[in-house]
Amino acid sequence: MNLIKKILVPVDFSDYSKDALKYAVQFAKQFDAKLYIIYVIEPVIYPADFSMGQVAIPSLENDIKNRAEEEMDSLIKSYVDPSLEAERIIKTGKPFVEIIETARDVDADIIIMATHGHTGVEHLLFGSTAEKVVRKAPCPVLTLRKPIKGFQFNAQNGQV
Numbered sequence: 001m002n003l004i005k006k007i008l009v010p011v012d013f014s015d016y017s018k019d020a021l022k023y024a025v026q027f028a029k030q031f032d033a034k035l036y037i038i039y040v041i042e043p044v045i046y047p048a049d050f051s052m053g054q055v056a057i058p059s060l061e062n063d064i065k066n067r068a069e070e071e072m073d074s075l076i077k078s079y080v081d082p083s084l085e086a087e088r089i090i091k092t093g094k095p096f097v098e099i100i101e102t103a104r105d106v107d108a109d110i111i112i113m114a115t116h117g118h119t120g121v122e123h124l125l126f127g128s129t130a131e132k133v134v135r136k137a138p139c140p141v142l143t144l145r146k147p148i149k150g151f152q153f154n155a156q157n158g159q160v
Helices: 015-031 058-079 095-106 120-126 129-136
Strands: 006-010 034-041 045-049 053-056 086-092 110-114 141-144
Touching: 006 015, 006 095, 015 034, 015 058, 015 110, 015 141, 034 058, 034 095, 058 086, 086 095, 095 110, 095 129, 110 129, 129 141
Parallel strands: 006 034, 006 110, 034 086, 110 141
Antiparallel strands: 045 053
């Protein structure tokens, strides 16, 4: 009985999240699981003036979404084994909220994500997306910090 059939992997295109994706790919191979790779665009809002309030700039958001689609396709082509089923998901909103909602929507069995390890004032002011996901996720969450113990990735052949 395979308990893990659906793996959600949040990415932000940093080296940390790319390493988490590589790790998730190996997990998916072991369990013959489907990968759901999510990128969340935080909405861009600019204050126009005091009479109009805040406004979003749709053309900028479209450009960001198009660029995100290109990056996601490149990421999947570079890091995901062709034998695995992978679906890209791009959403707009607060990252931790969108990750949690997507985990529910796809009925994820596990979330595998990187943590950047923020400390000090930055952590107190903003917290961590990974920390918020761990606290509120509807499924287990595996968070990874660099270096990932027992994990070596060979960039030449894409193998662990």
